[in-house]
Amino acid sequence: MLSNLGNLLLFLNIFLSAAIIFSALKYLKISGNLIPKIIYQISTFQSTSIIICFFTLVGAFIISDFTLITVYQNSHTLKPTFYKIAGTWGNHEGSLLLWVIILIIFSFLFLVFTRKHPKEFRLVTIVIQNILIVGFLFFILFNSNPFSALSPTPSEGLGLNPILQDPALAIHPPLLYVGFVGSSIYFSAAMASLITNYSQTSFVSSIKNWVLISWCFQSLGILVGSIWAYYELGWGGFWFWDPVENASLLPWFAMTALFHSLIVFEKRGLFYFWVITLCLLTFILSVTGTFLVRSGILNSVHTFASDPARGIYILLFLTLMIFSSIFLLFKNYKKENYNLNPNSKETFILINNWFMMFYLITVFLGTIYPIFTDVLTENKISVGPPFYNMVIIPIVVIFLLVMAIGPKVKWIKERFTNLKNYLFILMGSTLINLLIIFLFKSYSILSNLIIISALFLIISSLIDAIKSYRSSKIDFSRIISHCSFGFLILFIGLNNNFSIEKDYNIKLGETKNFNNYSIKLQNLVLEDFSNYKAVIGELVINNKNTNQKNILRPEIRIYNNPQTLTYEAAIKSNVIKDYYLTMSNIDRSEYYNIKFQKKPLMIWIWISVVMIVFGGFLRLFQNAKNN
């Protein structure tokens, strides 16, 4: 029953998109600057019906309707309701439906919120957006249909992969999708801008909030994914340069470059084609990311059951998008004369963009390089953290310095009368860095440079905040985001240099000593939970200097459906540090392998990212208020 309803709604949406495209094209030729009511009505109807369609699937998961293959493969009657719901988008088919919902809702909201802009531009944007919608709807219906029926109906489902049964992971995909898919609307708008020659600076106001929204959500999605990886995967790290993490980072770089160059375009009317290129690039990279993840062309923790047909469809779609973008871009391209003064805000923002492009290209090459070596030379290799660390980290130093100076440089031309101030700030940063080395321990030259430049950014942002507060012309959103970025790099740097990691085989009652710590396996408990059994170790970590005792309880979980073994890390966080402990059993032996890590300032890494995003949301509210 639900299968029929779902399929019906999907077909209905194709029909509605076609109706929107048809009527938009029809009204394009009619003069006047008003979009007829009928288009709003169809669009409203479409949004409603796709939401109903989505809730049909959610409903199927809640009542465990195993007549649907997707539900059968990804759910189980004994699963907590929360994870039944999260299971809706925890699989390929369901998550694609989420894609389409966002495409459709953004299309509708764009129509509603751009009344000040020319009719042609708005209509063409909607047409292009609906072409994207139809493309994805076809993909869903004919290749990845979440409503495919299964007969005869099985009595029980296969269950959701246990490592996905986690609150952070339940919200990770929706957040990331708003970012990923949200970029579709400015892809469409950029195409429309090229087609209708809408290249005035007012174009910016039609897309800048969309860019900010997608950027904020993309950042949050990446953050939640990192937090999940940190406590769930049990390696103790939060970023692994996994191909899929990279796939989420690529559009993020493009978005960041985009909303910075939008500032220049809005203020000075420069960089139009560059802005358009970035708009197009962001969504193209989002789809490229989806291709890399869903086709199974790369191995990663996110690979869903792979299916080459799926990959071919997305690749075809991607090719069409790329070449139509390039065609339009080249056709309309006119050379712009910049005449930028090197000492101007324009130049500094352009430098920001170069950095972003540099990071983007580095990460992109690192991600697809293994595919190339495999296809061209039959060599299987993987590009790991050393490559990224080596290429990216040294560049961060200069990036941070530019990021500190850039925002205060004037438009058109700056005379740099305050060089002395920067020198003082640099000296202050170096001093703090020396203090850290003196009080705690020394680290490599590169780490020194990173920490100094991060401090430089933090201090200049703070001084900037105080100064502009006095003159009551304060740009809170920018200062918060930039300053938090400085803190982020600082905390990551300190965390890297001050982490301790120890690995032992230990049996019940045994104590191991290292540095000024001792660790004892005090007790082992076997417990039964609704969907798994767990062996829980009770380990006492004693800091001999402060005589402070902490009990950590890492778990070995045996899930029933599907039967899987997972290792749950035990983490004790406080403001200064995290204790991180994982335990695994050793077959046919009374020993357990434990890995203990002390990771300073972990919580501040998360907080910094939250603050960076907070800056973004603040800008969004300011923009809304100014309109």
Place this chain on the structure above:
Amino acid sequence: MQKIIKISIPIILIFIIVVLFIGLNKDTNYNTNSLIGKKISKINLKHYNENKFYKVDDLKKNKYTLINFWASWCAPCRAEHSLLIELSKEKNLKLLGVNFKDKKRQADVFLNELGNPYDFLTKDKMGKNAVNLGVYGIPESILVDKNLTILKKFVGPLSSKDFNSIIEIIN
């Protein structure tokens, strides 16, 4: 200049897309099973205790050799160790242990605790030899005959089923 850019960008993109297209139809899992039936042409393993090397010619002297990659830090290696001890009693089979990316002190503790089943013990500190033999994770064992042909590969710890199949082959 502009013309060159306008032509080269699409060409580069087409190239990338074609490679991705071909890549789609490739098996992404690194698989070394194709090595079965092939011959080992070269090995150069440093002895565990002495400054000598174990080479292909040494391998030819044994009727059958089981090359076993292990380390003290590897939990599954502990699990398979008792089976290796059993195998070391077989007359037709010699065991060549390769201590993989390990610290000597800890490896010694491991062998003292669980026993040393190996007829020859070598080390592969950097993991280079392992790569040459198509080993990308440990434990892994490779069964070789005296013609240096790889008869079987066991990825992961040996099970009692693997044990029986080795006994069957060598007798």
